[in-house]
Amino acid sequence: MLDAAVKALSQILSPPMRSILWRSIGLALVLITLLAFGLQRLLSWFASSGEVWLDGMLGPGFDTSINVLAWIVSILAGLGVVFGAVFLMPVITSLVASVFVDEVADHVELEHYPAERPGTALPFGLAITEGIKTALLTLLVYLVALPFVLVAGAGFIAFFIATAWLLGREYFELAAMRFRTPAEAKAMRKANGGAVFTAGLFIAAFVSIPIVNLATPLFAMAFMVHMHKRLSGPRPELIEPARKTRVPVA
Structure with missing residues:
Protein backbone atom coordinates (compact mmCIF):
# COMPACT_ATOMS: atom_id res chain seq x y z
CA MET A 1 0.00 0.00 0.00
CA LEU A 2 2.84 2.38 0.82
CA ASP A 3 4.44 1.53 -2.51
CA ALA A 4 1.19 2.40 -4.29
CA ALA A 5 1.05 5.76 -2.49
CA VAL A 6 4.65 6.55 -3.46
CA LYS A 7 3.95 5.69 -7.10
CA ALA A 8 0.88 7.93 -7.09
CA LEU A 9 2.81 10.82 -5.55
CA SER A 10 5.66 10.54 -8.04
CA GLN A 11 3.34 10.43 -11.03
CA ILE A 12 1.13 13.44 -10.26
CA LEU A 13 4.04 15.76 -11.03
CA SER A 14 5.08 13.97 -14.20
CA PRO A 15 4.79 15.91 -17.49
CA PRO A 16 1.74 13.97 -18.78
CA MET A 17 -0.15 14.78 -15.55
CA ARG A 18 0.66 18.51 -15.34
CA SER A 19 -2.11 19.60 -17.69
CA ILE A 20 -4.67 17.67 -15.63
CA LEU A 21 -3.18 19.07 -12.42
CA TRP A 22 -3.53 22.70 -13.47
CA ARG A 23 -7.05 22.19 -14.79
CA SER A 24 -8.16 20.37 -11.64
CA ILE A 25 -6.64 23.10 -9.45
CA GLY A 26 -8.46 25.79 -11.44
CA LEU A 27 -11.80 24.00 -11.14
CA ALA A 28 -11.22 23.34 -7.42
CA LEU A 29 -10.51 27.02 -6.72
CA VAL A 30 -13.69 28.10 -8.50
CA LEU A 31 -15.79 25.57 -6.58
CA ILE A 32 -14.12 26.44 -3.26
CA THR A 33 -14.90 30.12 -3.72
CA LEU A 34 -18.55 29.49 -4.60
CA LEU A 35 -19.23 26.90 -1.91
CA ALA A 36 -17.26 28.69 0.81
CA PHE A 37 -19.21 31.88 0.15
CA GLY A 38 -22.47 29.94 0.32
CA LEU A 39 -21.40 28.27 3.58
CA GLN A 40 -20.43 31.61 5.09
CA ARG A 41 -23.84 33.06 4.24
CA LEU A 42 -25.58 30.00 5.71
CA LEU A 43 -23.60 30.19 8.95
CA SER A 44 -24.24 33.92 9.23
CA TRP A 45 -27.96 33.31 8.81
CA PHE A 46 -27.96 30.63 11.49
CA ALA A 47 -25.98 32.80 13.89
CA SER A 48 -28.54 35.60 13.54
CA SER A 49 -31.92 34.07 12.64
CA GLY A 50 -31.50 30.34 13.03
CA GLU A 51 -31.07 30.51 16.78
CA VAL A 52 -34.53 32.08 17.19
CA TRP A 53 -36.05 29.54 14.78
CA LEU A 54 -34.54 26.56 16.64
CA ASP A 55 -35.57 27.96 20.01
CA GLY A 56 -39.16 28.26 18.83
CA MET A 57 -39.16 24.76 17.33
CA LEU A 58 -37.40 22.87 20.16
CA GLY A 59 -38.66 24.81 23.15
CA PRO A 60 -36.98 26.28 26.24
CA GLY A 61 -35.47 22.96 27.34
CA PHE A 62 -32.81 23.23 24.63
CA ASP A 63 -31.77 26.84 25.31
CA THR A 64 -28.27 25.98 26.53
CA SER A 65 -27.52 23.62 23.65
CA ILE A 66 -28.83 26.11 21.09
CA ASN A 67 -26.79 28.94 22.61
CA VAL A 68 -23.59 26.85 22.52
CA LEU A 69 -24.24 25.83 18.92
CA ALA A 70 -24.99 29.42 17.92
CA TRP A 71 -21.75 30.55 19.58
CA ILE A 72 -19.73 27.96 17.67
CA VAL A 73 -21.44 28.86 14.41
CA SER A 74 -20.80 32.57 15.00
CA ILE A 75 -17.07 31.87 15.32
CA LEU A 76 -17.07 29.72 12.18
CA ALA A 77 -19.02 32.34 10.22
CA GLY A 78 -16.43 34.91 11.25
CA LEU A 79 -13.70 32.76 9.77
CA GLY A 80 -15.66 32.89 6.52
CA VAL A 81 -13.99 31.69 3.34
CA VAL A 82 -10.82 30.51 5.10
CA PHE A 83 -12.77 28.02 7.19
CA GLY A 84 -14.90 27.11 4.22
CA ALA A 85 -11.87 26.32 2.08
CA VAL A 86 -10.53 23.89 4.68
CA PHE A 87 -13.87 22.42 5.67
CA LEU A 88 -15.10 21.95 2.12
CA MET A 89 -11.94 20.60 0.49
CA PRO A 90 -13.00 16.92 0.78
CA VAL A 91 -16.37 17.92 -0.69
CA ILE A 92 -14.64 19.77 -3.52
CA THR A 93 -12.32 16.89 -4.32
CA SER A 94 -15.31 14.58 -4.77
CA LEU A 95 -16.73 16.89 -7.44
CA VAL A 96 -13.42 17.55 -9.21
CA ALA A 97 -12.50 13.87 -9.27
CA SER A 98 -15.63 13.00 -11.21
CA VAL A 99 -14.46 15.27 -14.05
CA PHE A 100 -10.88 14.01 -14.37
CA VAL A 101 -11.21 10.39 -13.22
CA ASP A 102 -10.61 8.76 -16.59
CA GLU A 103 -7.75 11.02 -17.69
CA VAL A 104 -5.81 10.23 -14.53
CA ALA A 105 -6.58 6.51 -14.65
CA ASP A 106 -5.54 6.29 -18.31
CA HIS A 107 -2.10 7.76 -17.54
CA VAL A 108 -1.56 5.44 -14.57
CA GLU A 109 -2.61 2.33 -16.49
CA LEU A 110 -0.48 3.28 -19.49
CA GLU A 111 2.66 3.86 -17.43
CA HIS A 112 2.39 1.06 -14.87
CA TYR A 113 0.19 -1.58 -16.54
CA PRO A 114 0.94 -1.32 -20.27
CA ALA A 115 0.49 -5.07 -20.88
CA GLU A 116 -3.06 -5.09 -19.50
CA ARG A 117 -6.27 -4.10 -21.19
CA PRO A 118 -7.05 -0.48 -20.25
CA GLY A 119 -10.19 0.32 -18.36
CA THR A 120 -13.34 1.61 -20.04
CA ALA A 121 -14.07 5.29 -19.53
CA LEU A 122 -17.02 5.92 -17.25
CA PRO A 123 -20.07 7.62 -18.77
CA PHE A 124 -19.76 11.29 -17.85
CA GLY A 125 -23.22 11.33 -16.30
CA LEU A 126 -22.38 8.37 -14.05
CA ALA A 127 -19.08 9.91 -12.92
CA ILE A 128 -20.72 13.25 -12.14
CA THR A 129 -23.61 11.56 -10.31
CA GLU A 130 -21.20 9.57 -8.14
CA GLY A 131 -19.20 12.73 -7.38
CA ILE A 132 -22.29 14.71 -6.39
CA LYS A 133 -23.62 11.89 -4.20
CA THR A 134 -20.32 11.61 -2.34
CA ALA A 135 -20.01 15.39 -2.01
CA LEU A 136 -23.50 15.68 -0.49
CA LEU A 137 -22.91 12.73 1.84
CA THR A 138 -19.58 14.22 2.92
CA LEU A 139 -21.21 17.58 3.62
CA LEU A 140 -23.97 15.91 5.65
CA VAL A 141 -21.49 13.92 7.76
CA TYR A 142 -19.39 17.03 8.36
CA LEU A 143 -22.39 19.08 9.45
CA VAL A 144 -23.30 16.37 11.96
CA ALA A 145 -19.75 16.41 13.35
CA LEU A 146 -19.52 20.21 13.31
CA PRO A 147 -20.82 20.81 16.88
CA PHE A 148 -18.02 18.63 18.25
CA VAL A 149 -15.18 20.55 16.61
CA LEU A 150 -14.23 22.35 19.80
CA VAL A 151 -14.80 19.36 22.13
CA ALA A 152 -11.33 18.04 22.91
CA GLY A 153 -10.52 17.63 19.25
CA ALA A 154 -13.29 15.04 18.84
CA GLY A 155 -14.65 16.88 15.81
CA PHE A 156 -11.32 16.86 14.00
CA ILE A 157 -10.88 13.14 14.66
CA ALA A 158 -14.40 12.55 13.36
CA PHE A 159 -13.62 14.64 10.27
CA PHE A 160 -10.47 12.65 9.57
CA ILE A 161 -12.14 9.26 9.95
CA ALA A 162 -15.17 10.34 7.92
CA THR A 163 -12.91 11.70 5.17
CA ALA A 164 -10.95 8.45 5.03
CA TRP A 165 -14.12 6.40 4.71
CA LEU A 166 -15.94 8.68 2.27
CA LEU A 167 -13.07 9.49 -0.10
CA GLY A 168 -11.60 6.00 0.05
CA ARG A 169 -15.01 4.65 -0.85
CA GLU A 170 -15.54 7.05 -3.76
CA TYR A 171 -12.13 6.81 -5.41
CA PHE A 172 -11.94 3.03 -5.12
CA GLU A 173 -15.34 2.60 -6.73
CA LEU A 174 -14.44 5.04 -9.53
CA ALA A 175 -11.29 3.02 -10.25
CA ALA A 176 -13.16 -0.29 -10.06
CA MET A 177 -16.03 0.84 -12.30
CA ARG A 178 -13.60 1.18 -15.21
CA PHE A 179 -13.51 -2.64 -15.22
CA ARG A 180 -16.73 -3.62 -13.44
CA THR A 181 -20.38 -2.69 -13.24
CA PRO A 182 -21.31 -0.23 -10.47
CA ALA A 183 -22.87 -3.08 -8.46
CA GLU A 184 -19.72 -5.21 -8.80
CA ALA A 185 -17.52 -2.26 -7.85
CA LYS A 186 -19.53 -1.62 -4.67
CA ALA A 187 -19.48 -5.32 -3.79
CA MET A 188 -15.71 -5.45 -4.23
CA ARG A 189 -15.29 -2.36 -2.07
CA LYS A 190 -17.38 -3.92 0.69
CA ALA A 191 -15.48 -7.22 0.44
CA ASN A 192 -12.21 -5.31 0.90
CA GLY A 193 -13.54 -2.73 3.35
CA GLY A 194 -10.54 -2.79 5.68
CA ALA A 195 -8.00 -2.28 2.90
CA VAL A 196 -10.08 0.44 1.23
CA PHE A 197 -10.52 2.31 4.53
CA THR A 198 -6.79 2.07 5.28
CA ALA A 199 -6.05 3.43 1.82
CA GLY A 200 -8.57 6.17 2.54
CA LEU A 201 -6.45 7.23 5.53
CA PHE A 202 -3.64 8.11 3.09
CA ILE A 203 -6.09 10.25 1.10
CA ALA A 204 -7.43 11.89 4.28
CA VAL A 225 -6.03 2.57 -9.52
CA HIS A 226 -3.03 0.78 -8.00
CA MET A 227 -5.12 -0.49 -5.08
CA HIS A 228 -7.81 -1.87 -7.39
CA LYS A 229 -5.20 -3.66 -9.49
CA ARG A 230 -3.64 -5.23 -6.40
CA LEU A 231 -6.90 -6.26 -4.79
CA SER A 232 -8.12 -7.74 -8.09
CA GLY A 233 -5.21 -10.17 -8.12
CA PRO A 234 -4.03 -11.94 -11.27
CA ARG A 235 -6.60 -11.57 -14.04
CA PRO A 236 -5.33 -13.45 -17.08
CA GLU A 237 -8.29 -12.39 -19.18
CA LEU A 238 -7.14 -8.78 -18.97
CA ILE A 239 -3.55 -9.42 -19.97
CA GLU A 240 -2.73 -9.13 -23.62
CA PRO A 241 -0.45 -11.77 -25.10
CA ALA A 242 3.16 -10.68 -24.81
CA ARG A 243 4.59 -9.53 -28.08
CA LYS A 244 7.27 -11.79 -29.48
CA THR A 245 10.56 -10.14 -30.07
CA ARG A 246 12.30 -11.19 -33.24
CA VAL A 247 15.92 -12.07 -32.67
CA PRO A 248 18.09 -11.29 -35.66
CA VAL A 249 19.86 -14.30 -37.10
CA ALA A 250 23.62 -13.94 -37.24
Whole structure:
Protein backbone atom coordinates (compact mmCIF):
# COMPACT_ATOMS: atom_id res chain seq x y z
CA MET A 1 0.00 0.00 0.00
CA LEU A 2 2.84 2.38 0.82
CA ASP A 3 4.44 1.53 -2.51
CA ALA A 4 1.19 2.40 -4.29
CA ALA A 5 1.05 5.76 -2.49
CA VAL A 6 4.65 6.55 -3.46
CA LYS A 7 3.95 5.69 -7.10
CA ALA A 8 0.88 7.93 -7.09
CA LEU A 9 2.81 10.82 -5.55
CA SER A 10 5.66 10.54 -8.04
CA GLN A 11 3.34 10.43 -11.03
CA ILE A 12 1.13 13.44 -10.26
CA LEU A 13 4.04 15.76 -11.03
CA SER A 14 5.08 13.97 -14.20
CA PRO A 15 4.79 15.91 -17.49
CA PRO A 16 1.74 13.97 -18.78
CA MET A 17 -0.15 14.78 -15.55
CA ARG A 18 0.66 18.51 -15.34
CA SER A 19 -2.11 19.60 -17.69
CA ILE A 20 -4.67 17.67 -15.63
CA LEU A 21 -3.18 19.07 -12.42
CA TRP A 22 -3.53 22.70 -13.47
CA ARG A 23 -7.05 22.19 -14.79
CA SER A 24 -8.16 20.37 -11.64
CA ILE A 25 -6.64 23.10 -9.45
CA GLY A 26 -8.46 25.79 -11.44
CA LEU A 27 -11.80 24.00 -11.14
CA ALA A 28 -11.22 23.34 -7.42
CA LEU A 29 -10.51 27.02 -6.72
CA VAL A 30 -13.69 28.10 -8.50
CA LEU A 31 -15.79 25.57 -6.58
CA ILE A 32 -14.12 26.44 -3.26
CA THR A 33 -14.90 30.12 -3.72
CA LEU A 34 -18.55 29.49 -4.60
CA LEU A 35 -19.23 26.90 -1.91
CA ALA A 36 -17.26 28.69 0.81
CA PHE A 37 -19.21 31.88 0.15
CA GLY A 38 -22.47 29.94 0.32
CA LEU A 39 -21.40 28.27 3.58
CA GLN A 40 -20.43 31.61 5.09
CA ARG A 41 -23.84 33.06 4.24
CA LEU A 42 -25.58 30.00 5.71
CA LEU A 43 -23.60 30.19 8.95
CA SER A 44 -24.24 33.92 9.23
CA TRP A 45 -27.96 33.31 8.81
CA PHE A 46 -27.96 30.63 11.49
CA ALA A 47 -25.98 32.80 13.89
CA SER A 48 -28.54 35.60 13.54
CA SER A 49 -31.92 34.07 12.64
CA GLY A 50 -31.50 30.34 13.03
CA GLU A 51 -31.07 30.51 16.78
CA VAL A 52 -34.53 32.08 17.19
CA TRP A 53 -36.05 29.54 14.78
CA LEU A 54 -34.54 26.56 16.64
CA ASP A 55 -35.57 27.96 20.01
CA GLY A 56 -39.16 28.26 18.83
CA MET A 57 -39.16 24.76 17.33
CA LEU A 58 -37.40 22.87 20.16
CA GLY A 59 -38.66 24.81 23.15
CA PRO A 60 -36.98 26.28 26.24
CA GLY A 61 -35.47 22.96 27.34
CA PHE A 62 -32.81 23.23 24.63
CA ASP A 63 -31.77 26.84 25.31
CA THR A 64 -28.27 25.98 26.53
CA SER A 65 -27.52 23.62 23.65
CA ILE A 66 -28.83 26.11 21.09
CA ASN A 67 -26.79 28.94 22.61
CA VAL A 68 -23.59 26.85 22.52
CA LEU A 69 -24.24 25.83 18.92
CA ALA A 70 -24.99 29.42 17.92
CA TRP A 71 -21.75 30.55 19.58
CA ILE A 72 -19.73 27.96 17.67
CA VAL A 73 -21.44 28.86 14.41
CA SER A 74 -20.80 32.57 15.00
CA ILE A 75 -17.07 31.87 15.32
CA LEU A 76 -17.07 29.72 12.18
CA ALA A 77 -19.02 32.34 10.22
CA GLY A 78 -16.43 34.91 11.25
CA LEU A 79 -13.70 32.76 9.77
CA GLY A 80 -15.66 32.89 6.52
CA VAL A 81 -13.99 31.69 3.34
CA VAL A 82 -10.82 30.51 5.10
CA PHE A 83 -12.77 28.02 7.19
CA GLY A 84 -14.90 27.11 4.22
CA ALA A 85 -11.87 26.32 2.08
CA VAL A 86 -10.53 23.89 4.68
CA PHE A 87 -13.87 22.42 5.67
CA LEU A 88 -15.10 21.95 2.12
CA MET A 89 -11.94 20.60 0.49
CA PRO A 90 -13.00 16.92 0.78
CA VAL A 91 -16.37 17.92 -0.69
CA ILE A 92 -14.64 19.77 -3.52
CA THR A 93 -12.32 16.89 -4.32
CA SER A 94 -15.31 14.58 -4.77
CA LEU A 95 -16.73 16.89 -7.44
CA VAL A 96 -13.42 17.55 -9.21
CA ALA A 97 -12.50 13.87 -9.27
CA SER A 98 -15.63 13.00 -11.21
CA VAL A 99 -14.46 15.27 -14.05
CA PHE A 100 -10.88 14.01 -14.37
CA VAL A 101 -11.21 10.39 -13.22
CA ASP A 102 -10.61 8.76 -16.59
CA GLU A 103 -7.75 11.02 -17.69
CA VAL A 104 -5.81 10.23 -14.53
CA ALA A 105 -6.58 6.51 -14.65
CA ASP A 106 -5.54 6.29 -18.31
CA HIS A 107 -2.10 7.76 -17.54
CA VAL A 108 -1.56 5.44 -14.57
CA GLU A 109 -2.61 2.33 -16.49
CA LEU A 110 -0.48 3.28 -19.49
CA GLU A 111 2.66 3.86 -17.43
CA HIS A 112 2.39 1.06 -14.87
CA TYR A 113 0.19 -1.58 -16.54
CA PRO A 114 0.94 -1.32 -20.27
CA ALA A 115 0.49 -5.07 -20.88
CA GLU A 116 -3.06 -5.09 -19.50
CA ARG A 117 -6.27 -4.10 -21.19
CA PRO A 118 -7.05 -0.48 -20.25
CA GLY A 119 -10.19 0.32 -18.36
CA THR A 120 -13.34 1.61 -20.04
CA ALA A 121 -14.07 5.29 -19.53
CA LEU A 122 -17.02 5.92 -17.25
CA PRO A 123 -20.07 7.62 -18.77
CA PHE A 124 -19.76 11.29 -17.85
CA GLY A 125 -23.22 11.33 -16.30
CA LEU A 126 -22.38 8.37 -14.05
CA ALA A 127 -19.08 9.91 -12.92
CA ILE A 128 -20.72 13.25 -12.14
CA THR A 129 -23.61 11.56 -10.31
CA GLU A 130 -21.20 9.57 -8.14
CA GLY A 131 -19.20 12.73 -7.38
CA ILE A 132 -22.29 14.71 -6.39
CA LYS A 133 -23.62 11.89 -4.20
CA THR A 134 -20.32 11.61 -2.34
CA ALA A 135 -20.01 15.39 -2.01
CA LEU A 136 -23.50 15.68 -0.49
CA LEU A 137 -22.91 12.73 1.84
CA THR A 138 -19.58 14.22 2.92
CA LEU A 139 -21.21 17.58 3.62
CA LEU A 140 -23.97 15.91 5.65
CA VAL A 141 -21.49 13.92 7.76
CA TYR A 142 -19.39 17.03 8.36
CA LEU A 143 -22.39 19.08 9.45
CA VAL A 144 -23.30 16.37 11.96
CA ALA A 145 -19.75 16.41 13.35
CA LEU A 146 -19.52 20.21 13.31
CA PRO A 147 -20.82 20.81 16.88
CA PHE A 148 -18.02 18.63 18.25
CA VAL A 149 -15.18 20.55 16.61
CA LEU A 150 -14.23 22.35 19.80
CA VAL A 151 -14.80 19.36 22.13
CA ALA A 152 -11.33 18.04 22.91
CA GLY A 153 -10.52 17.63 19.25
CA ALA A 154 -13.29 15.04 18.84
CA GLY A 155 -14.65 16.88 15.81
CA PHE A 156 -11.32 16.86 14.00
CA ILE A 157 -10.88 13.14 14.66
CA ALA A 158 -14.40 12.55 13.36
CA PHE A 159 -13.62 14.64 10.27
CA PHE A 160 -10.47 12.65 9.57
CA ILE A 161 -12.14 9.26 9.95
CA ALA A 162 -15.17 10.34 7.92
CA THR A 163 -12.91 11.70 5.17
CA ALA A 164 -10.95 8.45 5.03
CA TRP A 165 -14.12 6.40 4.71
CA LEU A 166 -15.94 8.68 2.27
CA LEU A 167 -13.07 9.49 -0.10
CA GLY A 168 -11.60 6.00 0.05
CA ARG A 169 -15.01 4.65 -0.85
CA GLU A 170 -15.54 7.05 -3.76
CA TYR A 171 -12.13 6.81 -5.41
CA PHE A 172 -11.94 3.03 -5.12
CA GLU A 173 -15.34 2.60 -6.73
CA LEU A 174 -14.44 5.04 -9.53
CA ALA A 175 -11.29 3.02 -10.25
CA ALA A 176 -13.16 -0.29 -10.06
CA MET A 177 -16.03 0.84 -12.30
CA ARG A 178 -13.60 1.18 -15.21
CA PHE A 179 -13.51 -2.64 -15.22
CA ARG A 180 -16.73 -3.62 -13.44
CA THR A 181 -20.38 -2.69 -13.24
CA PRO A 182 -21.31 -0.23 -10.47
CA ALA A 183 -22.87 -3.08 -8.46
CA GLU A 184 -19.72 -5.21 -8.80
CA ALA A 185 -17.52 -2.26 -7.85
CA LYS A 186 -19.53 -1.62 -4.67
CA ALA A 187 -19.48 -5.32 -3.79
CA MET A 188 -15.71 -5.45 -4.23
CA ARG A 189 -15.29 -2.36 -2.07
CA LYS A 190 -17.38 -3.92 0.69
CA ALA A 191 -15.48 -7.22 0.44
CA ASN A 192 -12.21 -5.31 0.90
CA GLY A 193 -13.54 -2.73 3.35
CA GLY A 194 -10.54 -2.79 5.68
CA ALA A 195 -8.00 -2.28 2.90
CA VAL A 196 -10.08 0.44 1.23
CA PHE A 197 -10.52 2.31 4.53
CA THR A 198 -6.79 2.07 5.28
CA ALA A 199 -6.05 3.43 1.82
CA GLY A 200 -8.57 6.17 2.54
CA LEU A 201 -6.45 7.23 5.53
CA PHE A 202 -3.64 8.11 3.09
CA ILE A 203 -6.09 10.25 1.10
CA ALA A 204 -7.43 11.89 4.28
CA ALA A 205 -3.89 12.79 5.29
CA PHE A 206 -3.19 14.23 1.84
CA VAL A 207 -6.37 16.31 1.72
CA SER A 208 -5.62 17.76 5.16
CA ILE A 209 -2.46 19.51 3.92
CA PRO A 210 -3.26 23.09 2.80
CA ILE A 211 -2.36 24.01 -0.80
CA VAL A 212 -1.05 20.49 -1.48
CA ASN A 213 -4.60 19.20 -1.14
CA LEU A 214 -5.54 20.89 -4.41
CA ALA A 215 -3.88 17.90 -6.08
CA THR A 216 -6.00 15.41 -4.11
CA PRO A 217 -8.08 14.22 -7.12
CA LEU A 218 -4.93 13.21 -8.99
CA PHE A 219 -3.20 11.55 -6.05
CA ALA A 220 -6.30 9.75 -4.80
CA MET A 221 -7.36 8.45 -8.21
CA ALA A 222 -3.84 7.29 -9.13
CA PHE A 223 -3.50 5.64 -5.72
CA MET A 224 -6.80 3.78 -6.00
CA VAL A 225 -6.03 2.57 -9.52
CA HIS A 226 -3.03 0.78 -8.00
CA MET A 227 -5.12 -0.49 -5.08
CA HIS A 228 -7.81 -1.87 -7.39
CA LYS A 229 -5.20 -3.66 -9.49
CA ARG A 230 -3.64 -5.23 -6.40
CA LEU A 231 -6.90 -6.26 -4.79
CA SER A 232 -8.12 -7.74 -8.09
CA GLY A 233 -5.21 -10.17 -8.12
CA PRO A 234 -4.03 -11.94 -11.27
CA ARG A 235 -6.60 -11.57 -14.04
CA PRO A 236 -5.33 -13.45 -17.08
CA GLU A 237 -8.29 -12.39 -19.18
CA LEU A 238 -7.14 -8.78 -18.97
CA ILE A 239 -3.55 -9.42 -19.97
CA GLU A 240 -2.73 -9.13 -23.62
CA PRO A 241 -0.45 -11.77 -25.10
CA ALA A 242 3.16 -10.68 -24.81
CA ARG A 243 4.59 -9.53 -28.08
CA LYS A 244 7.27 -11.79 -29.48
CA THR A 245 10.56 -10.14 -30.07
CA ARG A 246 12.30 -11.19 -33.24
CA VAL A 247 15.92 -12.07 -32.67
CA PRO A 248 18.09 -11.29 -35.66
CA VAL A 249 19.86 -14.30 -37.10
CA ALA A 250 23.62 -13.94 -37.24
